[in-house]
Amino acid sequence: MIARMSEMTGKTLKEHKRTFVPENQSLLFRGNYFKELTPGVSMQFARGAKLIGRLCSFFEETLKETGCEMISVPPNMAGKNGFPGLMASLIENELKSYKDYPAGFCFKQMVERMDYKASAGVFGSKYFAGLNYWRFFDSLEANDKSYASFPSAIAEKMSEIGIDAKFVKDSKDEFKPGVRGILWAGHEQGDKAVLRCESCGYAATERMASKQLQKAEECGPEMPEMIHTPQVKTIKDLSVFADVPETKISKAIAVSAGGRLIVLMMRGDRTFNPHKLSEILEIDADEIKMAEDEEIEAKIGSKSGFIGPVGLGAEIWADSEIPVSGLMVAGANKKDYHLKNVLYGRDYKASRVEDLVYAEEGDPCPCCGKALKLVRGFELGSFANYGESFSEASGMTFLNAEGKASAFGCNQGRIDLYSVAGMVCQENRDEMGICWPEKASPYDVHVLVLNSKKEEQAALGEKVAAELSSLGKDVILDDRPERAGFKFKDC
């Protein structure tokens, strides 16, 4: 195939009007691969469509090797319990017997990004090309095995195009249905923070990373004592006033979660993490809201800003650090008063003790105890293992070899081809432009006619391009009436 640049719509540019972060991807906009239609909304021109197509076929190889068939599907169809309607009808109609398993499907689809960001270019584009796959198994073991092996197969594939990608955990519990992970590549300007242990290799997204607990603190026999704390408005004020570090303050956060009011106790220096609570409660994070002052007074008879766990008539949950933190300062459920020497276990108990806070840089790794590091990067894909949860929630089953109805297992994933394209540019360039790795290059050969006005040069260019094309090469021919230097810059 020969693509003639003189026939392509759109122009290559010396400069792009917008600076993107990270910067190298501007080559995709300057080179007429992508065009920004409105801030944050990009489209592919001919060269871009070719690039995305090439990347799609590149990953499709791995998907096919693991048993996925490429199919083409209509736009998103809503289905039962969040399960796409399309997959539900495929299962109902095509995967009825154990003989139909395992089965796998992959398809390319334009996907809407909810948190799009114009300054992030292809990495933040409102619409992006996603290569999706769904795989179905007749046993949980086979399903879990496939989920465990797949992200590493894709990461290895990425290394062939110069991208160092890692599978990063994005779920609290690896063994629970609904476990998620992302494929992530490090970059200092990336928008996805990951906490990583350089000693043992543990890595998890910022929202799901956990930490090792310190040893339980020894403490004296002091009993709770009321202290008058006027003008104390923040944890910092309280720390100064009571002369204790923020780690020794027991902060209370009242949340309304899926219709119930829960008081969460955590260390004063910690930040409440709604994503972890939403996983435990199996509700969406946006169903968790801070309780209103009136609700706090009416339901639990306490005062916002002074909520404390001792003698509180409410459902109390404690972050897992609380039981090992010894004597703490907490609210006294009375305006302008706090209690010091509050001890978990002796003075109150929580109905649940869970990891409810964000882990931070410097916290000990949950696996080996070495300090965690916060590193930035980009998300290039996402994966989820649903186990048998979809089968159970939707009531769909298949007939096993004994003729009995059985639950199927499934896992699913998506590769973000726009972010991969951006990352290829980021990792493979020199001062002249993009150095396409062979496997990600939109064309195999770029033929330049240095002076298209000279007939013999134009004819020679056509001849060379035709010969290469007849050998099965994908050729792009720069036959535009432009200066040679300009053409070199564009290839």
Ligand SMILES: [Zn+2]
């Ligand atoms: Zn570690």
